[in-house]
Amino acid sequence: MFDPNLINISLQTQPMWEFFAKHGEEQQKAIENNYEILRTIEEHGLGDKNFFGGDQIGVADLVFGMVIHMLAAMEExxxxxxxxxxDSFPRLHAWVRHFSEHPVIKDNVPDYTRVVDFLKKRRELYWKSQHNH
Incomplete structure (x- = not known):
């Protein structure tokens, strides 16, 4: 069961989340930084393997899988x-498909709608806190 209270995302310091909290030029720079991060992950982390550890899902896959699940909600x-x-990240795109279709993942992934709702509220709180400074 997904418990939003267990997730503490620092929108100010984690690069993968910055595009979600920024506007305009800052957001565009954060988007470009994310492309660089993903390029590095694809080339040096995943390589030509099905999963980060090889042929089976490991800890790195679980961590990155949660990031990707939340990233999709942020994109929305x-x-x-x-x-x-x-076309941009063919190996990562294939990894997402392999990972999300795995029965253990498919049966235990957090509810996407709840993730979207949680992140929407989190983003609004972040923006309000920035306007109060």
């Missing part, structure tokens, strides 16, 4: 941004 909330496309 921001609109117009799609990071892991088949």
């Amino acid at each position: 909330l921001v609109g117009g941004v799609k990071f892991i496309k088949a």
Whole structure:
């Protein structure tokens, strides 16, 4: 069961989340930084393997899988941004498919709608806190 209280995302310090919290030029720079991060993950982390550890899901896959699940929700909330496309990141795109179709993952992934709702509220709170400073 997904418990949003267990997730503490620092929108100010984690690069993968910055595009979600920024606007305008800062957001565009964060998007470009994310493409670089994903390029590095694809080339040096995943390589030509099905999963980060080889042929079976490991800890790195679980961690990155949660990041990707949340990233997809953020993309939806921001609109117009799609990071892991088949033409840009073919190996990561294939990894997402392999990972999400695995029975253990498919049966235990957090409810996407709840993730979107949680992140929407988190983003609103972040923006309010920035306007109060």
